[in-house]
Amino acid sequence: xxxxxxxxxxxxxxxxxxxxxxxxxxxxxxxxxxxxxxxxxxxxxxxxxxxxxxxxxxxxxxxxxxxxxxxxxxxxxxxxxxxxxxxxxxxxxxxxxxxxxxxxxxxxxxxxxxxxxxxxxxxxxxxxxxxxxxxxxxxxxxxxxxxxxxxxxxxxxxxxxxxxxxxxxxxxxxxxxxxxxxxxxxxxxxxxxxxxxxxxxxxxxxxxxxxxxxxxxxxxxxxxxxxxxxxxxxxxxxxxxxxxxxxxxxxxxxxxxxxxxxxxxxxxxxxxxxx
Numbered sequence: 001x002x003x004x005x006x007x008x009x010x011x012x013x014x015x016x017x018x019x020x021x022x023x024x025x026x027x028x029x030x031x032x033x034x035x036x037x038x039x040x041x042x043x044x045x046x047x048x049x050x051x052x053x054x055x056x057x058x059x060x061x062x063x064x065x066x067x068x069x070x071x072x073x074x075x076x077x078x079x080x081x082x083x084x085x086x087x088x089x090x091x092x093x094x095x096x097x098x099x100x101x102x103x104x105x106x107x108x109x110x111x112x113x114x115x116x117x118x119x120x121x122x123x124x125x126x127x128x129x130x131x132x133x134x135x136x137x138x139x140x141x142x143x144x145x146x147x148x149x150x151x152x153x154x155x156x157x158x159x160x161x162x163x164x165x166x167x168x169x170x171x172x173x174x175x176x177x178x179x180x181x182x183x184x185x186x187x188x189x190x191x192x193x194x195x196x197x198x199x200x201x202x203x204x205x206x207x208x209x210x211x212x213x214x215x216x217x218x219x220x221x222x223x224x225x226x227x228x229x230x231x232x233x234x235x236x237x238x239x240x241x242x243x244x245x246x247x248x249x250x251x252x253x254x255x256x257x258x259x260x261x262x263x264x265x266x267x268x269x270x271x272x273x274x275x
Contacts, residue, residue: 002148002249004223006140006259009147013263014056020270021057030059031115031269032081034092036074036100037067042093049091052262058269061087067097074100075108082110089115089269112275115268117169126169129176133268138169140260141202141223142177144251150200150221152177158198160184160191160211160237166204166225174200191215203237213242222250225257 021029031053035046046062053060061084063077074096081090090113096102111121117133125132145152157179161167167183175181184194186205195201195215201222203211208228216222226237236253244250251257 001244001247003244004144004148004221004249004251004256006144006251006256009140009144009260010263012147013143013260013267017263017267017270018056024273027273028059028086029057029269029273030061030087031089031091031265032061032063032084032087034063034065034074034078034081034090036065036069036093037095037097039093039095042095046093049262049265052266053269056266058266059086069097069100071100071105074105078105078108082108082113087113088275089113089272091116091265092118113272115265115272116165118165123164123169127172129172133271134173135165135169136261136264136268137166137204137225137257138173139264139267140257141166141170141225142173143260143264144223144257145200145221148249150249152179152200155179155199156197157181157200157202158184158195159202159204160195161202161204161206161225163204170202170204170225174202201238205237207237208235209237209239211238211243213239213246216243216246218246219248220246222247223257224251224253227253227258 033046050060081087106118107120109119111119114122114133117135122132126134152174157174159167159171162183162185171181171183184191192215196217201220204225208230224236224238228235234254
């Protein structure tokens with residue numbers, strides 16, 4: 001069994017990106033994070049992204065609003081970032097307070113600065129295979145498969161999860177790489193039977209250990225996107241200990257997809273700088 005560790009993938013991509021960034025010269029490539037409210041996870045991620053961006057030599061702007069911020073105030077903050085020529089990429093962090101209409105907000109985001117592929121415009125481009133910014137987690141899954149020379153062409157790919165940020169885009173990307181793709185979700189009958197057909201299984205349902213050993217066919221490649229808390233530990237959607245002896249290759253959680261996603265974000269900011 002090959003453990004598909006994310007660090008090797010991230011390091012390889014960072015080395016190439018570092019050369020590209022060096023060629024920019026004195027210009028500062030800058031990303032911004034829009035943070036609204038008090039969600040602990042969002043605050044932690046904002047801090048993490050600030051450290052990551054600055055360590056890489058990027059500029060970083062944190063636009064932070066309180067839990068009590070109105071829709072108009074959040075829209076105004078986003079428009080300010082849209083209109084700031086010094087800011088190249090914008091990441092609105094979720095979740096936001098319940099009274100904020102996040103869908104309306106996201107579609108006000110400048111598509112050229114939409115580094116995580118959230119806007120309808122970019123979703124359309126990605127769906128049509130015409131470029132655009134794709135969600136970074138989906139790109140991370142593909143980067144791992146490419147780095148470890150795991151071919152998608154001619155393989156049966158089973159994606160568990162149909163969210164706009166991972167399930168749907170990674171299904172489209174594997175389809176674009178000539179895989180035969182099945183998308184499963186919470187209402188799929190005979191889920192185990194469907195998953196067992198997968199040469200490559202991408203688990204992105206957000207439920208701890210929902211993919212068990214009896215659902216994986218021997219020799220399958222397993223990409224676990226899930227990040228869940230279970231009995232005080234961070235675990236994936238896949239029961240790693242049970243599945244690792246059946247799969248030919250599997251990503252660990254933590255240490256797999258997540259570490260690559262951050263690097264995909266840095267790449268997207270660079271692309272936005274050139275947009």
